[in-house]
Amino acid sequence: MDKPKFVLYFAITIVSGLVARIGVQQLIASLPDNHWAEPWAQLFLIAFLGAVLLCITSLVVFAFFPALRDIVLVPLISLYLATAISALVILAIGEDPVAAVKLMIDGALGSTYGWGYTLYYATNFMFTGLAVAVAAHAGLFNIGGEGQAMLGGLGVAVICLFIPWPHWSLALIFAILAAGLFGAAWAAIPAYLQAKRGSHIVITTIMFNFIAAAVLNYVLVNQLRPKGSQDPASARFAETVHLPSLHEMLAPLGIEFSKSGPANVSLLVALAACVLVWLLIWRTPLGYEIRSLGKSEPAARYAGISSVRIIMVAMLISGALAGCMAINNVMGEAERLVLNATEGAGFIGIAVALMGRNHPFGVFLAAILFGFLYQGGAELALWTSIPRELIVVIQALVILFTGALDNMVRMPLEKIFLALRKGQN
Amino acid sequence: MDFLTLIQILDSTVRLATPLLLACLAGLFSERAGIFDIGLEGKMLIAAFFSAAVAAVTGNVWLGLLAGIASSLVLAALHGVASITFRGNQLISGVAINFLAAGLTVLIAQDWFQQGGRTPSLISGGRFEGWEWPFAIGPQDAAAAGTPVSQLMAAANPFTQVYSELLSGHSVLVYFAFLAVPATWWILFRTRFGLRLRAVGENPAAVDTAGVSVVGLRYAAVMICGLLCGIAGAYLATALQAGFVKDMTAGRGFIALAALIFAKWRPWHAMGACLLFGLLQAIALRFQNIELGGVTIPVQAMDALPYVLTVVILAGFVGKAIPPRAGGEPYVKER
Numbered sequence: 109m110d111k112p113k114f115v116l117y118f119a120i121t122i123v124s125g126l127v128a129r130i131g132v133q134q135l136i137a138s139l140p141d142n143h144w145a146e147p148w149a150q151l152f153l154i155a156f157l158g159a160v161l162l163c164i165t166s167l168v169v170f171a172f173f174p175a176l177r178d179i180v181l182v183p184l185i186s187l188y189l190a191t192a193i194s195a196l197v198i199l200a201i202g203e204d205p206v207a208a209v210k211l212m213i214d215g216a217l218g219s220t221y222g223w224g225y226t227l228y229y230a231t232n233f234m235f236t237g238l239a240v241a242v243a244a245h246a247g248l249f250n251i252g253g254e255g256q257a258m259l260g261g262l263g264v265a266v267i268c269l270f271i272p273w274p275h276w277s278l279a280l281i282f283a284i285l286a287a288g289l290f291g292a293a294w295a296a297i298p299a300y301l302q303a304k305r306g307s308h309i310v311i312t313t314i315m316f317n318f319i320a321a322a323v324l325n326y327v328l329v330n331q332l333r334p335k336g337s338q339d340p341a342s343a344r345f346a347e348t349v350h351l352p353s354l355h356e357m358l359a360p361l362g363i364e365f366s367k368s369g370p371a372n373v374s375l376l377v378a379l380a381a382c383v384l385v386w387l388l389i390w391r392t393p394l395g396y397e398i399r400s401l402g403k404s405e406p407a408a409r410y411a412g413i414s415s416v417r418i419i420m421v422a423m424l425i426s427g428a429l430a431g432c433m434a435i436n437n438v439m440g441e442a443e444r445l446v447l448n449a450t451e452g453a454g455f456i457g458i459a460v461a462l463m464g465r466n467h468p469f470g471v472f473l474a475a476i477l478f479g480f481l482y483q484g485g486a487e488l489a490l491w492t493s494i495p496r497e498l499i500v501v502i503q504a505l506v507i508l509f510t511g512a513l514d515n516m517v518r519m520p521l522e523k524i525f526l527a528l529r530k531g532q533n
Numbered sequence: 534m535d536f537l538t539l540i541q542i543l544d545s546t547v548r549l550a551t552p553l554l555l556a557c558l559a560g561l562f563s564e565r566a567g568i569f570d571i572g573l574e575g576k577m578l579i580a581a582f583f584s585a586a587v588a589a590v591t592g593n594v595w596l597g598l599l600a601g602i603a604s605s606l607v608l609a610a611l612h613g614v615a616s617i618t619f620r621g622n623q624l625i626s627g628v629a630i631n632f633l634a635a636g637l638t639v640l641i642a643q644d645w646f647q648q649g650g651r652t653p654s655l656i657s658g659g660r661f662e663g664w665e666w667p668f669a670i671g672p673q674d675a676a677a678a679g680t681p682v683s684q685l686m687a688a689a690n691p692f693t694q695v696y697s698e699l700l701s702g703h704s705v706l707v708y709f710a711f712l713a714v715p716a717t718w719w720i721l722f723r724t725r726f727g728l729r730l731r732a733v734g735e736n737p738a739a740v741d742t743a744g745v746s747v748v749g750l751r752y753a754a755v756m757i758c759g760l761l762c763g764i765a766g767a768y769l770a771t772a773l774q775a776g777f778v779k780d781m782t783a784g785r786g787f788i789a790l791a792a793l794i795f796a797k798w799r800p801w802h803a804m805g806a807c808l809l810f811g812l813l814q815a816i817a818l819r820f821q822n823i824e825l826g827g828v829t830i831p832v833q834a835m836d837a838l839p840y841v842l843t844v845v846i847l848a849g850f851v852g853k854a855i856p857p858r859a860g861g862e863p864y865v866k867e868r
């Protein structure tokens with residue numbers, strides 16, 4: 109760093125430090141005695157502790173694991189910023205953010221009932237997050253997970269309604285195949301148009317989300333709706349295709365688990381999908397080709413990789429993964445196909461993949477986090493006057509900070525790391 | 534179907550096309566400058582809420598309009614910061630803005646009005662009233678004759694029907710939207726600013742070499758986009774409907790985006806596309822299922838048609854839709 113700049117930075121630091129000190133003194137002097145009980149004071153304290161922890165983590169990462177900067181520090185700081193702004197939003201609508209977080213943790217993680225819902229939501233988000241991640245590795249932004257998951261639901265409904273299955277396990281295997289097939293089919297047209305005709309995949313997949321909603325609406329109202337029913341929903345699936353819930357799976361092991369939580373055997377399928385995607389992306393030639401196309405299209409082309417083939421394959425896998433979500437929400441929970449069964453999970457996949465840095469393990473962690481947020485948000489809506497839409501705001505902030513404003517976090521961090529390294533030598 | 538029914542459908546086409554047209558022109562400015570914007574929906578939504586909320590509280594629709602525009606500009610600035618200053622992914626930023634608007638509007642609406650994410654219904658001063666042209670059949674004539682407007686209208690001659698029903702009686706924002714089309718064309722194709730704006734969407738490096746600020750031009754485009762989206766949202770909540778309800782844009786921002794592609798990023802064609810999609814909405818609103826030569830077209834097909842048409846256009850089967858060349862790519866001055 110050159111000298112005038114250094115002097116300037118030094119002066120700014122000193123002045124701002126002094127101003128901050130005077131400000132804090134004034135603030136404390138003007139407070140009533142029990143000021144630490146105020147929500148905003150607690151929030152400030154927690155935010156401060158969080159920032160200190162972040163700084164310590166940053167130093168540890170810098171000293172021992174410099175390679176982890178992009179995959180650990182950047183998401184952590186983004187999450188911190190998103191949380192801080194969400195807390196300010198709660199404060200602004202006159203609620204207590206600390207109490208809200210306590211309520212969310214209690215409601216989502218404090219009981220096996222809460223865990224049942226948290227893991228149920230997390231299962232959905234693992235599928236859609238993996239879908240976005242696989243496409244992202246090929247340099248494609250699949251925003252159509254929502255529509256692909258809707259069509260996956262249609263596939264599951266067809267399999268479960270029209271074939272008398274002797275056992276749920278057989279039904280599950282074919283439901284996975286059908287859901288994957290329907291989801292992949294819905295991704296195939298945008299993929300083909302991108303690969304062959306250069307139509308922007310973001311726009312086509314958005315359009316296909318709306319077309320999927322119309323298709324599903326038509327099928328449910330005119331085809332699958334049982335006679336005499338007003339509800340645009342299919343008939344209930346047979347008892348034989350009922351997927352075992354966590355309660356039924358854990359009971360033989362002697363573990364008590366709430367009966368009402370909708371988490372079911374699909375969770376294991378989702379975990380398997382995480383492992384399979386990891387194997388695919390980092391341990392197969394196809395994964396190598398997908399990643400090289402995503403990194404540099406011309407380089408991949410010169411290496412003899414067909415971009416048409418890779419775009420098609422990556423999008424088909426992505427669509428199939430999004431479609432597979434249906435075994436959880438349609439077959440596992442509702443046990444019939446309803447309108448808007450996906451409840452926006454396809455879009456949350458975007459946030460999950462961004463947060464998880466497109467790595468299956470990251471997607472797993474981010475899916476659990478969002479599962480917690482969803483269940484916690486539902487509890488908040490139940491017990492306080494904070495509506496569920498708070499979660500949508502948090503989700504937006506996560507997408508904003510980890511996706512769009514990524515450079516805002518990354519660039520200063522890179523500079524600090526560079527400065528520290530210079531200091532070491 | 535008689536002549537008056539046709540005129541009434543066209544009349545509601547104009548009303549429904551207006552928000553699409555404003556949002557479409559908004560997207561036109563942004564995308565012509567090389568900034569993709571899939572956050573049109575979110576900007577319209579937040580403008581719809583703030584215009585309705587402020588109009589409900591103050592009883593003045595013009596203050597509502599200003600508040601709507603201001604809120605939309607804030608989100609536009611956020612998009613600008615993310616995609617221009619920090620060179621982030623413009624598509625992801627757009628997605629984030631849509632969610633931010635969807636969440637914040639309900640959150641704030643619940644906090645301010647406690648009506649489950651709605652604003653109170655707007656009464657007379659809080660809404661944009663229709664603007665009756667001279668000699669048009671309107672409520673005053675109906676009051677004078679002692680019969681409803683519909684009866685007077687049915688009895689009138691076709692010319693009066695077109696004049697009174699189709700041309701007269703819209704809110705001032707409708708006329709603004711349609712005047713914005715030639716204005717946009719003139720700005721983009723007949724002014725120096727427009728030339729530079731289009732150039733920055735095609736080849737920002739050339740603009741930079743000529744000594745014009747790429748960042749400044751792109752911010753200007755993004756803010757014009759915010760302004761027009763704000764008017765579109767305010768129109769939705771204070772003219773088309775009387776108040777804000779949760780998710781009231783209902784995909785209109787994406788239909789506008791579809792119209793923009795359909796029009797291949799040209800202002801006059803954008804008007805044509807928006808009128809076409811508005812017509813589809815008007816038909817779907819008036820008739821549930823349509824009989825055409827013995828085949829029943831379900832209402833869902835009408836809903837999906839704008840999107841299907843856009844995919845067909847994008848696929849290049851009916852002429853090729855080529856977006857501005859530098860669209861979606863952040864401009865890096867030097868490496």
